Amino acid sequence: MKERILIIDGSSLFFRAFYALPLLKTKRGIYTNAIYGFIMMLENAIEKVNPSYVTVCFDMKGKTFRNELYEDYKGTRQTTPTELEQQWPIVRDILDKMNIKILESPIYEADDIAGTLSLIAEKEGFESILLTGDKDYFQLVDENTKVLLTRKGITEMDIISVESIEEEYNITPIEFIDLKGLMGDSSDNIPGVPGIGEKTGLKLIREFGTMENLYSNLDKITGKKLKENLENNKTQAFMSKKLGTIVRNVPLEVTIEDLKMKERNLSELSEMYREYEFNSLLERLPEEYHKADIEITSKALFEYEDRSIDELIKLIENEKSFAFKFITDGKIYESIKPTHIALKAYNNKPVIMEVNDNDILKLKPIFESSKIEKIGHNLKEDIIILMGYGIVIDKYTYDSKIAEYLLNSTDSNYDINNISNIYFNEGYKDLEELLGKGKKKVAFTDLDEVELKKYFAFFLNTVYKLKDIHLGKIAEQGMDELFYEVELPLIEVLSSMEFTGIRTRKSILDEIGFDLEDKLKELEKNIYLEAGEEFNINSPKKLGFILFEKLNYPVIKKTKTGYSTSAEVLEKLRGKGEIIDYVLEYRKLSKLKSTYVDGLKELVNDSTGRIHSHFNQTVTSTGRISSTEPNLQNIPIRTEEGRLIRKAFLASENSLLVDADYSQIELRVLASISKDKNMLKAFENDDDIHKRTAAEVFGVEFEEVTPLLRSRAKAVNFGIVYGISDYGLSQNLNIPRNVAGEYISNYLKHYEGIKNYMEEEVENARKKGYVETILKRRRYIPELNAKNYNIRAFGERVAFNTPIQGSAADIIKIAMVRVYRELKEKNYKSKLILQIHDELIVDAHEDETEEVKALMRRIMENAVKLEVKLKVDMEVGSSLYDTK
Template structure:
């Protein structure tokens, strides 16, 4: 970083509003569990703490705007007249940011009638006059006019997030002119956000070009006749008074009534107790942990982090005798935690813990045949409870099934069918259930320990992993109990893990022939679509480039209400669907995208994912990704395999049964609508399902007045879209877009729907309000989803949360039922049909493989289990089909 030749002391001047606005728009959707917005607070605090840790400022002050009008209003009545009012959810964060400054013991300056820029400009001048170096911490280009000897800018790089120093050379690289010419550029350019007019038709690039050409604004105005570009020449000639006013307005005042009180600006250590309390309330986990550690060092350990203070007692086991004694000692215990470390899927180390702070550790190389069997015996012993992190991963490390790519010689177990007994806790699953919307990195051992133990990442990594599991188990199980989540945890998530492991090991056979045929057809279709798209556009362009597509749309004068942040036409899928109703080109682009996604995601990829050791495709299922409880899968993501289009459905022909076997598809029929009827207790919908009626035809009659077969046919699609749309909380706009009708017609349809099904209306009105009070919604089995955005001041965010609150109990209960069914099917299959196996789960469907003679019996068993997994007000109905491939079975 630049240093002054006489090593002057530094005063850091933080431009609060610049960083607050930047944080507000960069960090979206962050809020506490109660819905208090915290995105601007978090972003601002992160910048300030990074500044403190990186540069340890000797003097530091935060400059803030006053609510009072600027003195510039006297010069120009419309100054900032067009500026949008500060968003309500940002406005309420300003007092919290002031509390952050106070807790961090950073002084704040604010003067009525003056803006933060003026205070910074004045304090920077005074600092230099008193022999200090002033460092302005801001990303505001206006500030660059202040840079000179002794004054520099420290800004945050938008890409890397790192600090960048900006001296005279830095200003010229950033703006295009040296600091003394910045005001001239700003005067020509103007500032639409502050309603500073500038020179009409001259933007930033043009302003820089003119000032570099003439050296100053005065010269450019005096020699306007020499400007070659007509619009620039006329702007300089005809708007000199406006430009002069703009220069006056953009010039930062350096004579504001503020005093440089160095002693009050001297940096002080943060108030650790106040910071801990504040950041705990704001749910900033890392910052809370940071100040918990400071308090602990000062012997003021907060009660929220008792486990962080536990001392450690670790023992390395290097001999067979030591390992044998350690494993034998387990039988005298009620429980233990374990963890295996690995390198590329091969176990390298293991450890056991009998309580927080304790660990017995061993290298994989230290295990001989006897001690390996001893380890497996304690893991399979049903009399001793166990805890781990990610049990499915541990099963892979022990069993090393063929598709894992790890040689069988690396397996601890002799086969691939080893299972844990009495696995009481998996802290990975426990953390997910407590906050199912959390990001994946927060469910790692380190992330969980940071969140629930108040430990920093470095401190976690210094602990033995089994010890961390033990500490987490002591905290998470009581939390699950207090949140009413033990039933979901113990009857669904924990027992599902070995079932998913078996499904992944089984895999499904892929026949490449249908995919080769489909690939050729898709490529022909893409060529045809490309030709037609270019003809309609009038020129070739990159169809996959949103920018180039937007350029074409603008050239063709397409109109849409949705724009990007830069003012361009959006080319997102929903906008293309809207435009496709009026124009052929967007319709063809949508079709092109669908074909290309199908080709590149499934058709050409599936054959490459077939494992050479098994000849089958082995997807990976995850329990901890979706907020609703549904399973997800990767490599490939079979939850998104296309079914709406004919070509999408044809990919299922490639999923085939082994020779002499059949595939059995068992699919819940309209499960979410049936759950909607049960949960809302709507009498009419419940009666329709109890009578075995077609619910879409019933809706067509009761809601849309259809009587004749022709009318039923005409309105059934609208009825179906309305039924499913309501289950997802869709409004008039969404229904209109989904069905292709006008918004007024869609609103009329929804009103008629609610009149016919008043129980559903009551549910949709009451559920978001109840969730707003409690902060959560729950499935019938108690699975929760936290809903902080229900209290957002942002209408779009709040509306989306309301739709999610309405749908989550329905979709989540459907996921619960499917998990219970999978567990029961897996339990009953081995005794009834030992050669049958589950091979896939996709949404509301199970796919099984069985010998051809067993297939009808398997279909009957699975249908019976799935339909009988719960007793509801309406019957659960399962459609089971048999075929040689998935499409045939579907």
């Protein structure tokens, strides 16, 4: 018995598989039907043929030698669908894990390689089996060469031998070449002779054998039309024959021996099968590979085990990933030292153990390893803790909180328990249920040991359970770049910003505070005098009573609970009595005192002398970052009294603050995505955009635009971004509604592209249910289907505004990641410390300021490519006051 070699026409099989099966897709959104069909056919063939040697031949992209002969060879082929194209590299990967060699050539096609190989095999005494869906291979069949032809579907195949060809066609295999020369082949765009199909072709070949013989005996042809066609297309017929002839002397760099079947990498193969959800293929593997590595059933959800730190480290070293969470004894940011670590090494039960500093340092090599993946939930907390130990985390690849936020940015609670309930319809307790709330809140360390371990077992098991589901959805929604290139690396950036903080001098706040207090006392005295009695000025209710009942000022606006006393209302009462001015001033100063002097002082960390604000990545529905405890994104700047607060925020020792802000980023984004010609032109010319808008909307020469007109135009520009209404604009500018309406219609007439974009975006959102930013960040807008007009109108404004605000957020996030990365990689001492939506602030060492400025400008201005240039303005100073 001769040894067999199985030679597979990979390209043919791949296409056949794709069209034979429905468009299968994994839960991660990857198309797999061609891969699955291909591997199934390959496995079936191997089982049937039992070969000792195997190889797969592929066609390469691009022209082959046949195109030299005939320019239009395969000219009618349509481009491969992308759903198929994407599956290509995966098949190659699987073949690699199977240790099956791939043969391909830039000049020859798969069938030429297969033909050559089968000839060599024959000479060396092997039997060749050629697996293909292409009947052209029949010409290769002989005593030692058989074709395994795929039939319908992916399971059935026919063995084609010399005998079966004789029987079915009554010609010899080699005569198929001549047959093809006559018939042509529409799929390869080989012309052949017109009027000759399989039937006539076969008849002629049976009678004459070769084309040469046929043409020497044309007089014997009886059909007049047939004879004429043969005569007129002789050259074409011989060219077709040549095109259809499989080349059998392709120079090959491999020997048969190189193609010997080898051991497969079963563990990697099983992993791939699981990843692509090929369960039936998985079952064909030896039993120990059947089970998924991680299968956490409801029962196992709370299971954990106890190990020593050294055992744990050993365990992790041999695994590819682990999930972890540090547990602290209270408010996590106040006590940077964890009391416990919860850690689940891949495919093992979670371990929850007490740790000391030494234990954590033992884990340093593991956290810093680029080989072991780390995953978690709200990793920012944990990365900050690691930073406290001088540990620089590497290769963290998944955060379930961030992932869930990307998939649904409008939720308010991303506790692991909530997410578990959403995806698995089961959970345990959220933090509030576990620890209580308000006064009764306890620390993790106050929990019973079993309860603590149970919770964190659930926590880490759930992180693993969520991983594939989340990543699948992220891939499916086209958010891979957003997740892997932006949000994930941003976690470390925000961690560093929090960890570093901003130097804040309490004594400056004290000074401002004393000054404010004096002024407030004076104002208070004056207000009581005007009111004729003492009352709580900070109580809108009492103030309302004084103003509108006792002093009888006209009521401008009411709230749900009574009279409105907002600044907007008081502004309208200005000039009607001094008390109004006093109250406005009092309000302003008291806000400064309570929020920005007293509030901030409390949050200066005594040991660092810095404020470590929290930057939250999962709060806003548009993709912006938010800042809390304190909010450093709303430090006063618009009035001089408020701005003074900024004097308390300082650069570090021997450093300067470099403040870089994007100029008009939202309007630039709007210009870019709406492609409005006039707005694009304005930015191209580097015009003052508000002034330009004023000129257009108010119909005056650019040079004639007054400051008032410019500021009104500025309000219109902002209004447009927010999804303007005439009423809203009229309120904002304190002008009549019809005038505001006029402004808007002039605006939209001039910026027609914006008008169209607004309409298209809303329509698009209604159809899809969501809108997207430039990085495909998504926001669902269920409000668009509301019956209530207000809610629906809100949905429309959001549909229009979110892509603008969100894309601007995408852009600055990209810039943050790159600035952080470059500062880190080049070992600068300077640190990124603040982000204020369109502005980045770096605490830059004085030796580095010039480099930092250049670096920031370069990165920020080139963060993305838009239809307009991004422009950055910069200031340097020793305090936040001086950088404006």
